[in-house]
Amino acid sequence: MEVMLSIFILTAAVVGSFSLIQQTLHASSLNQSKLIAYYLGQEGIEIVRNIRDNNWLEQYRSDPALSWDDGLDEGEYIVAFGDQALRVFEDTPLYLNDDGFYDYTGTSPTTFKRKITINKIDSSALSATVEVSWEQGKKIYTADPIIDYLYNWYGY
Numbered sequence: 001m002e003v004m005l006s007i008f009i010l011t012a013a014v015v016g017s018f019s020l021i022q023q024t025l026h027a028s029s030l031n032q033s034k035l036i037a038y039y040l041g042q043e044g045i046e047i048v049r050n051i052r053d054n055n056w057l058e059q060y061r062s063d064p065a066l067s068w069d070d071g072l073d074e075g076e077y078i079v080a081f082g083d084q085a086l087r088v089f090e091d092t093p094l095y096l097n098d099d100g101f102y103d104y105t106g107t108s109p110t111t112f113k114r115k116i117t118i119n120k121i122d123s124s125a126l127s128a129t130v131e132v133s134w135e136q137g138k139k140i141y142t143a144d145p146i147i148d149y150l151y152n153w154y155g156y
Helices: 002-061
Strands: 073-079 112-122 126-136 141-142 147-149
Touching: 002 112, 002 126, 002 141, 002 147
Parallel strands: none
Antiparallel strands: 073 112, 112 126, 126 141, 126 147
């Protein structure tokens, strides 16, 4: 009887330990994915800002008729690292390319999807919202949307 009780207690301790390790690994993996998702969201905002800033540079250098928000029409878009233009939204995953950047033409598919939504507020302001989602296990997660407001503060 004592041996059976000892085996039961030992089994319960081992099973409990493995369960705790499994939960810790899952939480760690989920936190890593959340961090990547937030970085992808911030990257989307930075690319939209870059498009606006390049419009200002082109206005100043060579094309005074170019609008500050050229290429930033209302709608839903995708964009990859290094892009200079937004593309119409497609529900396609990002890929990890050979250089370690996320884009839509890489070699290693990921579970991350990014959607950028542009809304015009008025003639001198717009909002950009970036939503990143991913599938982990059999569940789909979505990071909190990142929202930024862009203004024509440069004055052209």
